[in-house]
Amino acid sequence: MSLRSRRLSIASASLLLTTGALVATAPAAHADGPGTGTPYVVTVGDSYISGEAGRWAGSSNNSETPADALGAHAYHDNAAGTGEQIAKCHRSRSAEAYIGGGVGGINLACSGARTTTSAGNDFKPGLDFYDNGAGRQGQAKLLQQFATTHNVQQVVVSIGGNDFNFASIVTSCVTDFLTSPSWYPDYCKDDSSVVANFTAANITAVRARIAASFQNLRTAMRAAGYADNTWTLLVQTYPSPIPSASGFRYGQSGFTRQSVGGCGFWNADADWANATALPTINNTVRAAIGQSGLTNTRVLELQSAFNGRRLCEKTVGLYEEVGLSSWTQPAAVDKTEWVNQIRTVTTVGSNYYLQESLHPNYWAQLATRSCVRQAYTQHRGGTCTIAGTGLVNGEPRMTLN
Numbered sequence: 001m002s003l004r005s006r007r008l009s010i011a012s013a014s015l016l017l018t019t020g021a022l023v024a025t026a027p028a029a030h031a032d033g034p035g036t037g038t039p040y041v042v043t044v045g046d047s048y049i050s051g052e053a054g055r056w057a058g059s060s061n062n063s064e065t066p067a068d069a070l071g072a073h074a075y076h077d078n079a080a081g082t083g084e085q086i087a088k089c090h091r092s093r094s095a096e097a098y099i100g101g102g103v104g105g106i107n108l109a110c111s112g113a114r115t116t117t118s119a120g121n122d123f124k125p126g127l128d129f130y131d132n133g134a135g136r137q138g139q140a141k142l143l144q145q146f147a148t149t150h151n152v153q154q155v156v157v158s159i160g161g162n163d164f165n166f167a168s169i170v171t172s173c174v175t176d177f178l179t180s181p182s183w184y185p186d187y188c189k190d191d192s193s194v195v196a197n198f199t200a201a202n203i204t205a206v207r208a209r210i211a212a213s214f215q216n217l218r219t220a221m222r223a224a225g226y227a228d229n230t231w232t233l234l235v236q237t238y239p240s241p242i243p244s245a246s247g248f249r250y251g252q253s254g255f256t257r258q259s260v261g262g263c264g265f266w267n268a269d270a271d272w273a274n275a276t277a278l279p280t281i282n283n284t285v286r287a288a289i290g291q292s293g294l295t296n297t298r299v300l301e302l303q304s305a306f307n308g309r310r311l312c313e314k315t316v317g318l319y320e321e322v323g324l325s326s327w328t329q330p331a332a333v334d335k336t337e338w339v340n341q342i343r344t345v346t347t348v349g350s351n352y353y354l355q356e357s358l359h360p361n362y363w364a365q366l367a368t369r370s371c372v373r374q375a376y377t378q379h380r381g382g383t384c385t386i387a388g389t390g391l392v393n394g395e396p397r398m399t400l401n
Contacts, residue, residue, distance in 0.1 A: 032151050034225040039153040040104040041376060042146065043097040044127060044139045044217065048238055049158035050109035051075070051092025053359035055351075057327035058336025060319040061260065064351055067319065067336070069327050069362040070094060072351070077107070086110055086123060088355065094365040096156065099373035104150070108142045111355055114162045115213040127159060127213035129220075140216040147224035154376050155221070156234045156300070159213055160285050163206045164197050169277070170358055174344055177264040182253045189272040198277065203284055210288035218294055228296050234375055235289055236300040236368075237282040241339045241358045242311050244274045249314040262341025262357075263312035278303065298381030300371060305384040305398075306364055309338035327362070333396050334389045338364035367396040374400040 032038065043049050055074035060066045070093055076083050077091040084091070089110035097105035110125050112118075117130035117138045130138035137145075143155065173188035180186035188194050196202065214233065221231055242248075245267030250257040258264030265273065282303055289297050308315045319325060322335040342357040360368065370392075371384035378400065387399035 033149055034147070035151060035230060037151045038102070038104045040106060040146075040150050041097055041099055041154045041156060041372065042143060042152050043095065043105075043107050043109050043156045043158075044143060045109045045158035046113045046160075046162055047090065047109075047111040047355070047359055048161065049096060049156065049236065050090055050107060050111050050113075051095030051365055052090045052111045053340040053356040053361045054090075054092025054094040054365050055362065056340055056356070057362040058316075058319060058332060058338075059262065059341050062320050066324070066326050067361075068351070086125070088112065088122070088353075090353070090355065092362075092365060094362050094369075096365055096369040096372045099369060099376060101373070101377075103153075103376065106146060106150075108139050108146070109158070110139070112162060113139070113159070115159055115209040127157070127216050129216065140213075140220040143217060144220035144224050147221055147226065152221070152224075152226070152231055154232045154234055155217055156236060156372055157214070157217065158236050158238070160206060160210045160288070161238055161281060163209055164202075164281050164284075169194050169197060170342070173266075173269050173273070174258065174264040174342055176269070177252075177266055178255065178258060178344075185252075185266045185268070187266055187272075188269050189276075198280055203280065207284045207288045207291060210285060211291035214288060214292035214294055214297075218292075228294070231296065232379075233294060233297045234300050234372070234381065235285065235297055237285055237302050238278060239302040239305045239360065239364070240274055240278055240307065240310060241360075242270055242273065243307075243313045244271050247310070247313050249312055249317065257312065258342070258344070260318075261312040262343065264342060264344075298375065300375055300381055300400075301383040302368065302371075305367065305371070305386070306338045306360065308386060309334075309336075309363070311337050311339040311341065311358065313337070330390065333363050333391055336363070337361070338367065363396055366394070367398050370395045370398040371400050374398075 055070045056067045057069040058067045074092055075090045078085050091107045095107050097107040112124045114126050116128050117126040118124040125138045127140050128138040129141045131141055172191050172194050176186040176188045242263055250261045252267050316337050324332055340356045340359050340361050343354050382400040388397040
């Protein structure tokens, strides 16, 4: 089955927001602690901070090779680098936790995570203190354990998208695109299952859950011995992964937008996603900060961070469309996409995962890492944007405004 044909049927499991962690078990005894030793940045939350899709630097429908930046061990976070500590957490080696410059990084996020732990067979640690006594723990619990024996200066969090059922929303949009004609499109923006996520009552409920998750992180740090003014919670918003209607390089007639581009949204749904759905989710995250009562927060605004490099945007293309053959070529960061294609059927026979769909890829993760570093070193939040072409120390040029 070709890469193109794999994207023509729907699988609802394909789009979980996923985030990963490099340490998911209690850390070994350590001589350092609050305010002592190597400073650390810790990331917690879902797939938009864990490193989902971090293996791939752009996309090609001809071969995986041009975009395969990290190889088969991209998500392996155990001590030997040979497997995942929690299956499908997808804690990428390109994740934003690792800002360098003498600052340690640890990734406690997990792909598919919500504010609270899902303790079924597909275990997803939330931002809580879940502990089954057999090594499965929530991210707040893991943070508390790590911070007790390490000098944690900044905790970065991305959470809330899965509480709005991001995966099912995107699946509805792609399904409607593939199963209705251009002369009579069925839009996802008015599907009852989608609309239910954006009622006033649901927004209020999700905001409360996000606020409680922030409070859990504060509780964890206090229990580890930190005063509130000795560390910072950097809350990041979600980036726009696809352009609005006028920005697509593929028309909406026929199936090309999905079969070639992997971005099967009707124009009206893409406009709704950028003008309504994404701002609603991000506004809820911001409002939850105030509701939480935390006084040591900053905001990393990512909503426009990848504009110009989004999936199917006119300004970038597949490797074969822009005349490049490898992610190592100097122009690749500027001419290829920073968001992974939506894959809508089984990926058997390839190295792609369905859950990597519509997530920031290798380039985007390094770009966000740059902005996290700037937030850390400059002791502030701000808006993360592209600042120019090419790479600086192996990362895209980004600025924190």
